[in-house]
Amino acid sequence: MTQLLTHLHHPTDTIRLDYDARLVRRKRLVTEAGRAVMLDLPTLTDLSHHAGLRLEDGTEIALEAAPEPVLVIRGDLPRLAWHIGNRHTPCQVEVDHLIIRDDHVLKGMLEGLGAGITPDTRPFHPEGGAYGHGRTMGHDHGPHDHDHTHDH
Template sequence: VEIYTSCVQKDRTAGSDLDETVVLSFQRRQKTRQRVQTQGGQEITINLPRGTLMRGGDSLVSERGGIVHIVAACERVSTVASDDADLLTKAAYHLGNRHVSVQIGLGWLRYLQDHVLDSMLRELGLEPQRHSASFEPESGAYSFHSHSNASV
């Protein structure tokens, strides 16, 4: 089983042949130590420095130089959209006050589906749309996106 010990940001492996691809949910991309199966059926071990957050588009690099591309899995999410920036700001405040991971886009907020949160946002005047999409929330002011500086 090959061990992957570093994570490099998108475009850092540009031009290299990607050996494999692994599709991971947001929850799995937060775990720094785990065994996963690639799309090609290969079992690999991820052993990253604590606190590393893997993002879709990043790549894992093994001790032997192998490269695995990370794809953010489609997940059940709710998205609220509005042209009213004040309303979205209030929604973001209430979600953040509950320590909910939120993906922020221009005119929209996205979070993992939760009927309680959907109801709360309806009370604010927003209409959550439930669907499947990759989920890449903000990492937060006190977290960090640790990556290796090594060239691949």
């Protein structure tokens, strides 16, 4: 059975996955060297929190975030982050910029708010959920769910 590892000792190959592909339960993955690996986990798992895999034969495979199209955002970061978060969009928060996956609708909105935006291709590591891990999935806010329609 394939094991998830938080630390690697001697990885011999690498699997690179974009943000969407790092959320898995059961999936066939392919290493950089072309080796097929079947991952069958008991629950849906975010591989972003794992350094790699140990296969049944003891082989260690590193897990890395693959470069993907993103937008690097500069400007009034608290205000821009609020608008990004209000749309439940995954966002990587850095000291002097924000990063989101490339999205032409959000790009237009952010430019309209005065953001400076630079398209780039790099690994994407957004913030985790409210407790520092996991993903912010969906729009359900639990028993006190709300909608975004407002009477003005």
